[in-house]
Amino acid sequence: MPKYEQQVRDILEALGGEENIEKATHCVTRLRLALKDESKVDSEKLEAVDIVKGSFSTNGQFQVIIGQGTVDQVFRDMMEMTDIGEASKQDVKDAGSQKLNPFQRAVKTLADIFIPILPAIVTAGLLLGLNNILTGEGIFFDEALIEVYPQWADLAEIINIIASAAFTFLPALIGWSAVRRFGGSDLLGIVLGLIMVHPDLLNAWAYADAQEAGEVPIWNLLGLEVEAIGYQGQVLPVLFASYLLSKIELGLRKVVPDSIQLLIVAPVALLVTGFITFIAIGPITFALGNGITGLFIWLFDVVPAVGGFVYGVLYAPLVVTGMHHAFLAVDLQLTGSGDGTFLWPILALSNIAQGSAALAMIFVTRNENLKGLSGTSAVSAYLGVTEPAMFGVNIRYKFPFVCAIIGSAIAGTFISINAVLASAIGVGGIPAFLSIFPQDWVPFIIGMIISIVVPFTLTFLYGKFVSKEKI
Known part of the structure; x- marks a missing residue:
């Protein structure tokens, strides 16, 4: 006999019945459901169930907060008592995405790209915080801690290298996640991100000074002049380039025979994407990204x-x-x-x-x-x-x-x-x-x-x- 039989029956009734549930899965604390018609949900009745701690709808999914541990058993009981059938988290996401308008889909796409890399970003942030304590002035003394205790300087430098790596190679992280989200090979996404921060390119952080001094390196591509700059710390260039790379790769895989895909798909996809990125995508989105951040900076300055x-x-x-x-x-x-x-x-x-x-x-x-x-x-x-x-x-x-x-x-x-x-x-x-x-x-x-x-x-x-x- 299911342990939470009555509670599951009450939850199903409040959700509009078993027939109103299109797909179901769960995470650590919540039931995650794709419902056919969310207007049928009786929120008061649902949250009156003793094991339910709350509910909300987001990104086309209806989520019921149960609690860690308990949600596993509740989900198993629901699967045993109904014919809904267990779905993967991606299945529920896909079912929910069909109900979103274009703007909501765009926001959800950004979430799908950035959430997987957040652990690396947050970890880097915490380590940079530790580095700030060692190198910041006026915390413990008027001078930085490493100036009072010089023997800690190398320790701080190593911590800084470890901490700043995620931000230095941010395009590689975004490229991995974005290309995977768009259906391409995530390894190619990493390579694309690394191309955009190649050490032979002018560092993006030095671009403003180099431009002022007239020292920006230029490629001459059959008469077309292209600035040879990197995209360290930039977000938009790698997002658009990753989308293009994925579409080229998927298109090539449909027409190139399996026997020669290894020789054709990745080299052509990266070469074409690379040229288009340095010629068009990079300069346009670089200016756009700087314009957006400049707007926020202006607002918070003025x-x-x-x-x-x-x-x-x-x-x-x-x-x-x-x-x-x-x-x-x-x-x-x-x-x-x-x-x-x-x-x-x-x-x-x-x-x-x-x-x-x-x-x-x-x-x-x-x-x-x-x-x-x-x-x-x-x-x-x-x-x-x-x-x-x-x-x-x-x-x-x-x-x-x-x-x-x-x-x-x-x-x-x-x-x-x-x-x-x-x-x-x-x-x-x-x-x-x-x-x-x-x-x-x-x-x-x-x-x-x-x-x-x-x-x-x-x-x-x-x-x-x-x-x-x-x-």
Whole structure:
């Protein structure tokens, strides 16, 4: 007999019946479902089931939060009790993608490309934070730690090499993930990324100075002059080049006989993509990428309070829609320039604010299950994972979500006025200070305090003294 038989029956009924479920799978904490008609879902009935901790819809998937461990058994019971049949995560993604409009598909494509490389980027960010501690001035002494203790200088240099590798060869990481996403051979994607940062090319970070001095190296291709520059720290060039490479490769595989594909497909695909990239894709997208980041830099330079406030307000709603992944490209472009990003610190404070609002719900609710969920999801958000807090608690009761946004907006405004920058993308929660430039630690920590105190206080006061909803 299934362990969660009654709960599964209740979940199926709330979802509109077994016949409304097109495909089903699960991850560590959630059932992930492609539904035929999400309007048939009774959210109140679904979240009244004792094992359900929340639900939400994103990127064409309907996800039911169950919890680690329990979700495995619930999914097995569902498969045993129904004829739905287990699907892979990709099957559910594909089924859900069919319901998305073109803009949503574009955002989802960016997410599919950047999410697989995030562990490398976050790890690099944490290690760069450690390097910042060793090399930053005014942290422990007026001078940098390695100047007071010169014997640590080589240690710091090795750490910096290990940490900066992911950003130095960022096009190779993006090329691997993007070509795989577009259906091509991921190994060719790596090679394409490495071509774009080849050491014989002018380093992209030195391009501005070389251009000013009139020393940009030029190739003469049968009378066509092409700048021989690399694309270190650039995002758009490798994204467009990866798409082209994938389409050329897939097209060649359809027409080239299997016996000679090894000799023809990869060399031709890379050669054609390489020429088109250096002649057209690179220069155009290089200018476009710099223009986009320049717009953000202008906004935060001229009216930093407005930029910080708007991004602080919008980031959490962007997470709900999945559109926040689009800004990861901007963050990577900003950090790739070496000057640091002003967007990512606001992201970290937004995550902390969502955790603080969830934490306050422990003292608002009388429901023991909600107390437990609020506590665990708050800890998760403080460590950079906000899904349980946002979808399991805050959005469910609405006012905690609004209170968190208010706290995020105030904190974002404050750190933007104080020009807080992160040297890299790290863990988007309390450990985020490690990725912040040491000279910006004080205003950032004040921003952290704001994002903890304001959402917690507002959520507690509203839940205790204003809300008429039984919680």
